[in-house]
Amino acid sequence: MPTDSQKSSLSHLALEFKSSTFSVPVLVLFSNSLQNIEQQLQEKVALAPEFFKNSPILLDLQELNKRDLDIAVADLVKAIKALNLLPIGIRGGNAEQNRQALALGIPVHASHGAPTSESTKIKTIAAAPEESLQSEGPSTLLITQPVRSGQRIYAHGDLIVLATVSSGTEIMAEGNIHVYGSLRGRALAGVQGNEKARIFCSDLQAELISIAGVYKVSEDLSKEFQQKPVQIYLQDNSLIIKEI
Template identity: 65%
Template sequence: MSTDSQQKTKHSPVLEFKSSTFSVPVLVLASNDVMTIEQQLQDKVNLAPEFFKNSPLVFDLQELNKHDLDIDVAELTKIIRKLGLLPIGIRGGGAQQNQQALKLGIPVHSGHTVAASSETQKQQAPEPEPEPKSQTVAATTTMITHPVRSGQRIYASGDLIILAQVSAGAEILAEGNIHVYGSLRGRALAGVQGNTEARIFCSDLQAELISIAGNYKVSEDLNGVVLNQHVQIYLQNHTLVIKDM
């Protein structure tokens, strides 16, 4: 290599930070009973094992701290990891909880940090305005217009519509229905929170895995499916049915 080439390589950047948006499930806790948390979390995992397998997870302690319910972050982290989930962040934690998380190598999302106790919070700030009684937000439809590439993971809290292909190695998940107007070669999981009425619609089924409410089939089970055909997939008697449209 010439001297000029060596100098150019030496001063050329070999890495770059870019901002990016991606969806990560958030575990919001309303109780500090670790036994109940473990049991109910296990039940959720059992509903969609392929979705939760090695899934990143942020746990939110804001509701607990609002009601002065303390929880051992180390024990909670142990439970989460035991069930095959990967905690990557804490949200809504108090100072001591955040410190515990950092010692475990878990980043703190400081934008949602709350005071260590409600009494301290009262001293630091005036009483907040009463919140509306209804906090329910209707699930919306997420639309993706570009191809979903290998390694990408998309999660929708309502229906998910993709106007392009889903590549092998990609994963798309929705609490509602999934529509893919292109080839589906990756993994598609609909009704991931247990919605047995959810369906998957696609133009060309070549998936590695399809799942509805935790009931799934892998590519080996799809050998008899006609390619390049519009199909819908739904759940009937706990069995996935694939039907031409």
């Protein structure tokens, strides 16, 4: 049993630090052209505006510095914020870039920290004008555990979730999305413009559904499809929902 002094101490406890895993999108830069970066980011954001709105983002400058390409951190941060993205740190910066980041109140992360899981990482690449965007080959990502609130998952091909997708989550796929549990979060298929992508779920309770940038929020979803197995696809630029 705790003593009276321990009880008093606990009653005044205001906070506690806990270890946790927090995944955010990583913006890997290959060009120091702000114009080129802004243009390509605008194109990415336009494909899934609800997903990227007010999204935290980590800026990776490692590739820039490997190529001896300098960039003003203040100008980069300003451009990122203009697109409603929220820089929460940089990594791979040189001493001057790290100093600039800290002056802006942006933390500096070690370049060789624990790797981010591919199941929760989004890599956005700003290529130089003469370069082509390199695509990671399509693949199917299988998730067997529940997707919990605050998590984000990105698949370069199809995404299959064998469990529940909780409220406050966001799942994205360049291909189709299959959810065999309840879909309560946000689901965005065909995020690179694939209009043939579909969403399949066993229990529709989504906050948002989107295919190739065309989306509906929960208020727009007919009650006749709520909590039922459905498929969702794009037809004549409109989202069609049908029971399975």
